[in-house]
Amino acid sequence: MKGAYVHIPFCEHICYYCDFNKVFIEKQPVDDYLNALEKEIIEGLSENDSRIETIFIGGGTPTALDNKQFHKLLQIIERHLVASELKEYTIEANPENLNETKLKLMRSYGVTRLSLGVQAFQNDLLKEIGRPHSRTDVFDIFQKARQAGFNNISIDLMFGLPNQTEKMLKESIDIAMTLQPEHISIYSLQVEPKTIFYNRMKKGKLHLPGQDIEAEMFELVISELEKNGYTHYEISNFAKNGFESRHNLLYWNNEQYFGFGAGSHGYVKDNRVVNAGPIKNYIKLVEDTGRAQTAAHPVTRKEKIEEELFLGLRKLSGVQKKRFYEKFQCQIEDLYSEEIKRLVEQGLLYEDEDKIALTRQGVFLGNDVFEAFLA
Numbered sequence: 601m602k603g604a605y606v607h608i609p610f611c612e613h614i615c616y617y618c619d620f621n622k623v624f625i626e627k628q629p630v631d632d633y634l635n636a637l638e639k640e641i642i643e644g645l646s647e648n649d650s651r652i653e654t655i656f657i658g659g660g661t662p663t664a665l666d667n668k669q670f671h672k673l674l675q676i677i678e679r680h681l682v683a684s685e686l687k688e689y690t691i692e693a694n695p696e697n698l699n700e701t702k703l704k705l706m707r708s709y710g711v712t713r714l715s716l717g718v719q720a721f722q723n724d725l726l727k728e729i730g731r732p733h734s735r736t737d738v739f740d741i742f743q744k745a746r747q748a749g750f751n752n753i754s755i756d757l758m759f760g761l762p763n764q765t766e767k768m769l770k771e772s773i774d775i776a777m778t779l780q781p782e783h784i785s786i787y788s789l790q791v792e793p794k795t796i797f798y799n800r801m802k803k804g805k806l807h808l809p810g811q812d813i814e815a816e817m818f819e820l821v822i823s824e825l826e827k828n829g830y831t832h833y834e835i836s837n838f839a840k841n842g843f844e845s846r847h848n849l850l851y852w853n854n855e856q857y858f859g860f861g862a863g864s865h866g867y868v869k870d871n872r873v874v875n876a877g878p879i880k881n882y883i884k885l886v887e888d889t890g891r892a893q894t895a896a897h898p899v900t901r902k903e904k905i906e907e908e909l910f911l912g913l914r915k916l917s918g919v920q921k922k923r924f925y926e927k928f929q930c931q932i933e934d935l936y937s938e939e940i941k942r943l944v945e946q947g948l949l950y951e952d953e954d955k956i957a958l959t960r961q962g963v964f965l966g967n968d969v970f971e972a973f974l975a
């Protein structure tokens with residue numbers, strides 16, 4: 601097992617677009633949750649190979665925990681997951697609830713990478729999407745993170761937001777460039793059911809840029825970030841040399857990983873597994889049994905092959921033929937010759953001796969490519 605994802609499902613506010621697995625933190629049993637998390641981790645490690653190379657604590661908002669709870673979380677992770685094999689240790693944070701105490705704690709517990717939820721740099725736009733922080737908060741915390749010794753910081757940005765123009769997006773990228781983060785994740789807004797934006801959309805009150813504008817925005821993102829020395833290494837991710845997210849690469853390389861915490865997903869012993877949620881159910885199940893899993897789907901060889909392709913093709917480096925052969929003892933071309941030929945003719949896929957990979961056009965139409973490899 602190479603990776604561990606740890607889910608902290610608490611937030612101090614709810615963003616208007618968010619359909620993640622999270623709850624408003626007030627009156628939640630955070631300490632009981634952390635106790636259950638520790639129990640689940642101990643049980644999970646006892647039954648599996650546990651040489652963890654990457655840890656990712658995400659949410660929700662891990663930094664929504666108060667200083668004491670946050671310290672307790674770091675202690676739990678150190679006791680059970682941090683070992684000599686560890687190569688990357690990331691924590692997600694939001695500017696409004698990260699502080700110097702948490703930054704120092706992270707550094708003293710060996711956290712190597714900070715992933716900061718920024719989304720945009722215009723205060724009005726941030727308000728419009730339900731984010732409580734301001735541009736100044738980002739500058740302030742980014743500088744404090746550097747002072748604390750973080751030399752691997754990722755920021756999240758978004759495009760295709762309501763009333764966001766290309767000019768505003770360009771401004772956000774320009775400002776991000778003054779901070780020089782090592783990594784940038786940038787996603788277009790997807791309006792998901794059960795979100796505030798979804799309700800507004802149904803009432804005709806959400807003014808989104810059209811699909812053409814959104815495609816132009818993505819063009820702009822790619823060209824600006826490449827111009828500034830970032831490598832576009834996954835559809836939505838850009839990094840300076842050597843700062844690609846090792847943990848996320850585990851997913852795209854279709855490797856196995858633990859998922860700890862309420863409602864989290866893992867890939868363990870060839871099974872896609874899902875944990876209990878919501879929080880109270882998770883805590884009860886772990887307290888009673890030591891385990892949290894409520895579903896396990898054994899992944900068939902056919903599914904593994906499909907996943908290898910649609911996850912692997914998200915990387916701009918594509919799927920390596922040699923690695924595919926080593927994993928499955930067959931050639932990609934023998935399984936998908938017609939699909940590859942068609943996608944190459946359509947200009948969406950590139951093929952050479954070593955690999956298949958998305959073309960620039962394919963990056964914009966990734967779903968069309970992925971679909972071709974699904975039964």
Ligand code: SF4
Binds near residue numbers: 615620659717
């Ligand atoms: S802070 Fe993150 S997890 Fe929480 S509501 Fe906002 S987007 Fe969702």
